Amino acid sequence: MRSETTPTLPGYRRWVYTIMDVPEIVLPDNSPYIELSYEMSHEIVHLWLDIASPLLYTQAVYNLGGDFLVNIAQDNSNLKSPDNTYWTDLRQQMQINNFVPGLINATNDEDTSAALLTPLGLQNLTLLDLQTLKTPWGRVYMGIAQSIGSMWGLS
Secondary structure (H helix, E strand, C coil): CCCCCCCCHHHHHHHHHHCCCCCCCCCCCCCHHHHHHHHHHHHHCCCHHHHHCHHHHHHHHHHHHHHHHHHHCCCCCCCCCCHHHHHHHHHHHCCCCCCCCCCCCEEECCCCEEECCCCHHHCCCCHHHHHHCCCHHHHHHHHHHHHHCHHHCCC
16 A cells, blocks of 8 residues: 555545554444544644655554544444444553553562653653553654654654
């Protein structure tokens, strides 16, 4: 599949079905969640990324849209199991609805001790950024955004 250098709604739709591997039965082509997640990501991904690299811009829009899709899509209770709980199961597997206020920096008890160095790029994450890190598509988006530099709100 040739990589697109301009994000489009039809391109995003194809990406959802082929790259994310979302079954069309759980997310029909006319689902409002496809357009909503695309539009949300298109609004957030900075246009300057398009100037730096149209290919990376397109992938950033699609990956952030995929992350939003996992967070907002609703199950269709009229479908047969397991399709009727596809999105609920996916969110549970990725712990999407679990609140994580930040990254673990240190922990210890009487016998053991451990600490993780928090990289500078993770020290100023917003709640949206922390939520985005929960899906593989959100992490790809964050990686693209951070690789370009600090002008994206990530340092």
